[in-house]
Amino acid sequence: MTKETYTHTCIICHQPFQAPTPSRRYKLCSKECAYQRQLERNRGPQTRQCPVCGETFTKTNNAQKMCSTQCARERQAEQQHQYYLRQRLKKPRPTVERDKSALEYYLKARRQRVAA
Ligand SMILES: [Zn+2]
């Protein structure tokens, strides 16, 4: 008794493959293709919203986050600016000494004014 097989076409690699039944359930030829399909599903739609201008765009690759090089540059400049601000906050403020002497000068001047 020969086992009958049915030819299906893999929806991922488009190669024909054999399955024991004509069921539409057989869409994938191998585990590799099943995995590939899972990846594609997880990836979802290939559109993303630009965090800079808010435009929806189609990604050309997974790493792309901004709609254009213009927006990518703006984003980078903004991040550099944020970094600069953070660095500035971390540093001890060099103006403290000057502020203190300015305050002393102000207090002295006020005392003189009160005395006058
Ligand atoms: Zn396949």
Ligand SMILES: [Zn+2]
């Ligand atoms: Zn943009």
